[in-house]
Amino acid sequence: MKNIAPIKECPHCGSDEGYYTKMQVTGSVRYHIGFDGSERDNGDMYEHLTHKGGKVAYCSDCKKKLFKLN
Numbered sequence: 001m002k003n004i005a006p007i008k009e010c011p012h013c014g015s016d017e018g019y020y021t022k023m024q025v026t027g028s029v030r031y032h033i034g035f036d037g038s039e040r041d042n043g044d045m046y047e048h049l050t051h052k053g054g055k056v057a058y059c060s061d062c063k064k065k066l067f068k069l070n
């Protein structure tokens with residue numbers, strides 16, 4: 001999933017650092033560990049989680065509201 005922002009920089013502080021969105025994540029994950037203690041492939045760790053929110057983008061620097069995400 002790729003969201004291209006409608007703006008190139010923050011209109012409030014001029015930062016081009018990026019933006020963040022607030023999400024609520026619920027669910028449980030399976031974390032795989034080998035019998036020798038090594039970490040196994042956990043690439044799908046977050047696939048079973050439910051995401052809520054993520055509707056509004058905020059500036060990474062000044063934390064002000066930027067735009068709505070679809």
Ligand SMILES: [Zn+2]
Binds near residue numbers: 010012014015059064
């Ligand atoms: Zn800003």
